[in-house]
Amino acid sequence: MSFPLLTATAVLPALGAVATAAVPAARRTAAKWLALLVSLATLALAIVILVRFDPGGDRYQLTESRTWIKAFGVRYELGVDGIAVALIALTALLIPFIILAGWHDADPLETGSRRWRPTQGFFALILAVEAMVIISFESTDVFLFYIFFEAMLIPMYFLIGGFGDRAHEHGEKAAATQRSYAAVKFLLYNLVGGLIMLAAVIGLYVVAGNFSLQEIAQARANGSLHMATSTERWLFLGFFFAFAVKAPLWPLHTWLPNAMGEATAPVAVLITAVVDKVGTFAMLRFCLQLFPEASKWATPVILVLALISIIYGALLAVGQRDIKRLVAYASISHFGFIIMGIFAMTSQGQSGATLYMVNHGISTAALMLVAGFLISRRGSRLIADYGGVQKVAPVLAGTFLIGGLATLSLPGLAPFVSEFLVLVGTFTRYPVIGIIATFGIVLAALYTLVLYQRTMTGPVKAEVAKMPDLRVRELLVVAPLVVLLIFLGVYPKPVTDIVNPAVKQTMSDVHKTDPKPEVEAAK
Numbered sequence: 001m002s003f004p005l006l007t008a009t010a011v012l013p014a015l016g017a018v019a020t021a022a023v024p025a026a027r028r029t030a031a032k033w034l035a036l037l038v039s040l041a042t043l044a045l046a047i048v049i050l051v052r053f054d055p056g057g058d059r060y061q062l063t064e065s066r067t068w069i070k071a072f073g074v075r076y077e078l079g080v081d082g083i084a085v086a087l088i089a090l091t092a093l094l095i096p097f098i099i100l101a102g103w104h105d106a107d108p109l110e111t112g113s114r115r116w117r118p119t120q121g122f123f124a125l126i127l128a129v130e131a132m133v134i135i136s137f138e139s140t141d142v143f144l145f146y147i148f149f150e151a152m153l154i155p156m157y158f159l160i161g162g163f164g165d166r167a168h169e170h171g172e173k174a175a176a177t178q179r180s181y182a183a184v185k186f187l188l189y190n191l192v193g194g195l196i197m198l199a200a201v202i203g204l205y206v207v208a209g210n211f212s213l214q215e216i217a218q219a220r221a222n223g224s225l226h227m228a229t230s231t232e233r234w235l236f237l238g239f240f241f242a243f244a245v246k247a248p249l250w251p252l253h254t255w256l257p258n259a260m261g262e263a264t265a266p267v268a269v270l271i272t273a274v275v276d277k278v279g280t281f282a283m284l285r286f287c288l289q290l291f292p293e294a295s296k297w298a299t300p301v302i303l304v305l306a307l308i309s310i311i312y313g314a315l316l317a318v319g320q321r322d323i324k325r326l327v328a329y330a331s332i333s334h335f336g337f338i339i340m341g342i343f344a345m346t347s348q349g350q351s352g353a354t355l356y357m358v359n360h361g362i363s364t365a366a367l368m369l370v371a372g373f374l375i376s377r378r379g380s381r382l383i384a385d386y387g388g389v390q391k392v393a394p395v396l397a398g399t400f401l402i403g404g405l406a407t408l409s410l411p412g413l414a415p416f417v418s419e420f421l422v423l424v425g426t427f428t429r430y431p432v433i434g435i436i437a438t439f440g441i442v443l444a445a446l447y448t449l450v451l452y453q454r455t456m457t458g459p460v461k462a463e464v465a466k467m468p469d470l471r472v473r474e475l476l477v478v479a480p481l482v483v484l485l486i487f488l489g490v491y492p493k494p495v496t497d498i499v500n501p502a503v504k505q506t507m508s509d510v511h512k513t514d515p516k517p518e519v520e521a522a523k
Contacts, residue, residue: 004064005045005048005049005052005062006049006062006064006078006079006080006138007064007078008045009042009045009046009049009088009092009134009138010131010132010134010135010138011131012038012041012042012045012131013038013039013042013095013127013128013130013131013134014127014128014131015038016034016035016038016039016041016042016124016127017124017125017127017128017131018124019034019038020034020035020038020120020123020124020127021120021121021124022120023120025118025119025120027120028107028118028119028120031119031120031123031124032099032103032119032123034123035099035123035124035126035127036096036099036100038127039092039095039096039099039127039130040096042092042095042130042134043092043093043095043096045092046088046089046091046092046093047089047092049062049080049085049088049089050085050089050498053080053082053085053498055082055497055498055500055501056501059081059502059505060079060080060081060140060214061079061080061081062078062079062080063077063078063079063140064076064077064078064079065077065078068141068144069143072143072205072211073205073209073210073211073212074141074143074144074211075141075144075210075211075212076141076144077139077140077141077144077212077213077214078135078138078139078140079138079140079214080137080138081285081501081502081505082498082499082500082501082502082503083281083284083285083354083499083502083503084137084138084281084285085498086354086357086358086495086498086499087137087277087281087357087358088134088137088138090273090274090277090357090358090361090362091130091133091134091137091274091277092130092134094269094270094273094274094361094362094365095126095127095130095274097365097369097477097480097481098126098266098267098269098270098365098369099123099126099266100473100476100477101265101266101269101369101372101373101474101477102122102123102126102264102265102266102267103473105122105163105264105266105267106118106119106121106122106123106163107119121158121162122159122163125155125156125158125159125163126155126159126266126267126270128155129152129155129156129159129270129274129275130274132148132151132152132155133148133152133274133275133277133278135148136148136149136152136278136281136282137278137281140212140213140214141211141212141213142201142204142211142212142213142216142286142290143201143205143211144211145282145286146194146197146198146201149194149197149242149246149278149282150190150191150194152275152278153186153187153190153191153194156186156270156271156275157183157186157187158183159263159267159270160179160182160183160186160259160262160263160267160271161179161180161182161183161184162179162183163263163264163267164176164178164179164182164183164262164263164264164267178258178261178262179262179263181258181262182255182258182259182261182262182263183259183262185254185255185258185259186255186258186259188255189245189252189254189255190245190246190255192245193241193242193243193244193245193246193252194242196238196241196242197238197239197241197242197243199238200234200235200237200238200239200242201238203231203234203235203238204216204235204290207225207227207231207235208225213285213286213289213290216290217289217290217509220290220292221509227291229293232291232293232294233291233294233297233298235290235291235294236287236290236291236294236295236297236298237294237298239282239286239287239290239291240283240287240298240302242279243279243280243282243283243286243287244279244305244339245279246275246276246278246279246282247276247279247280247283247335247338247339248276248279248332248335249305249306249309249335249336249339250305250308250309250312250313250332250336251305253309253313253332256271256272256276256328256331256332257325257328257329257332259271259328260272260324260325260327260328260331260368261322261324261325261328261381264372265324265368265369265371265372265373265375265376266369266372268324268327268328268368268372269364269365269368269369272327272328272331272364272368273360273361273362273364273365273368274361276331276335277357277361280335280338280339280342280353280357281357283339283342283343284342284350284353284354284506288342288506288509288510289506289509292509292510292511295343295510296345296510296512298343299343299345302339302343303340303343303344303426303430303433304433305339306336306337306339306340306343307336307340307433307436307437308336309332309333309335309336309339310333310336310337310340310437310440311333311336311436311437311439311440311443312332312333313329313330313331313332313333313334313335313336313440314329314330314333314439314440314443314444314447315443316329316332317329317330317333317443317444317447318443318446318447318450320383320447321382321383321384322381322382322383323371323374323375323381323382323383323451323455324368324371324375324381325381326383326447326451327364327367327368327371327407330407330444330447330448331360331364333440333443333444334356334360334364334407334415335360336437336440337353337356337419337422337437337440338353338356338357338360338422339353340353340422340426340433340437341353341356341421341422341425341426344422344425344426344428344429344430345429345507345510345512346425346426346428346429346507346512346514346515347425347500347503347504347507347514348421348422348424348425348428348514349421349422349424349425349426349429350425350503350506350507351421351425351496351499351500351503352417352418352419352420352421352422352423352424352425353418353422354499354502354503355417355418355421355492355495355496355499356415356418356419356422358414358418358488358495359406359414359415359417359418359485359488360415360418362406362414362481362484362485362488363403363406363407363413363414363415363485364407365481366399366402366403366406366478366481366482366485367400367403367404367406367407368403369477369478369481370396370399370400370403370478371400373396373470373474374386374389374396374400374455377393377464377467377468378463378464378467383451383454383455384454385461385463386454386455386456386461386464387454387455387457387458387459387460387461387464388456388457388458388459388460388461388464389455389456389460389464389467390456390457391460392460392464392465392466392467392469393467393468393469393470394469395469395470395475396467396469396470397456399470399478399479399482400452400455400456401452401456402482402485403481403482403485404448404449404451404452405448406485406489407444407448408441408444408445408448408449409441409444411489412486412489412490413485413486413489414484414485414486414487414488414489414492415489416489417488417489417492418492419441423437423438428514428515429515
């Protein structure tokens, strides 16, 4: 029996979460180091998965399958394709940086009677989320996926509500109220989506008789399983609704600005760079593979919603006064590009969307974590409270600029390649949608450069005159992300080589081929 690598990669952070939570309250530093070491060990296992995965091999590799609930046909079934491998690697890569960036975010307050939850609980919850996200990427049993898709809401709820951002313009009491509101809103939105998906999961079992993604997809492909058109469409809508909430897609997005605004910067990165990727990943793995005809039927409406997300998110980002909410609305715009690429039903669009998931995770982590370091120094999230930072903290300002330029998809940085592929893939089949979506790039340049100008340039405000530059720990967080942004911007081939075969198989699932160019290339 081969070593269960996929199980180990998910179980290790889960066990690490338990061990970290069990550390005595007096040993806060030990809890931090334990969580960091566990996250690095998980990254090592993710690298092993990356090395052992053969892009030219079977669609699902490193598979594990065991009977779980025999009476209902539920199996513990795991397997990874190229898309899952890329996102597992992204998750495992970002968690150590999130832990390092949040090293002091859960320390007790020095003054005041209110104390934060135990420090070890903060890091244990981060590891618990990592475990659930990884097994969600690995699950090829629909019921198993659903359990962890929903279960990750619990630790996220406590991370937002219990360990939220301390910087608030109206004081600690107002901050606590806003954190509670954001956490409840996050939970309710996602629970409603999950309940609707549960009904669709049950409906799928009634129709198919089991929960195995591979068996159901194979039965649909060979004609042994037939779904009535109306049944397939209703099931598709049940799955898609839950994934659109998680993604988040307009108009189901309103929980994200509250959650990211009230969470600490590392938790905000965990939300948008890690957890939300489960939604877009699931659209590729479950919606398109299980319900190909319904996916094509819903494509025009989904593309319009994605387009609204792109423009709406960017417009609201332009008008934000709060740094973290600006990044949140920018992420809504970026998720619009990802969903547009998925449902453009072209290989360029879907390859770009998958690459965008990876690149958005890295670029948002870089920008938001540096923003978090900035906010922790000044104690304010308001853009108007800053000015002239580049004169007193040039390294902080420089890394903030690189993160911002990546967010606007500057050529030479990683997100440019993915955004270009999405737009090309969309334009070849839906030219009007593709043309309008390009305005999102113009607006991205506007909100990013205005943010940098107002916070980093101009006269030095008295409140930031003595602001220290990035410390060693903070440089260890930011520097590798900047290097990755530049490397993948110049040479994205390592990621595209992994994801492209999986994209071709997804295109085959929905029986789509790329449109032929109007002018053939010269031979």
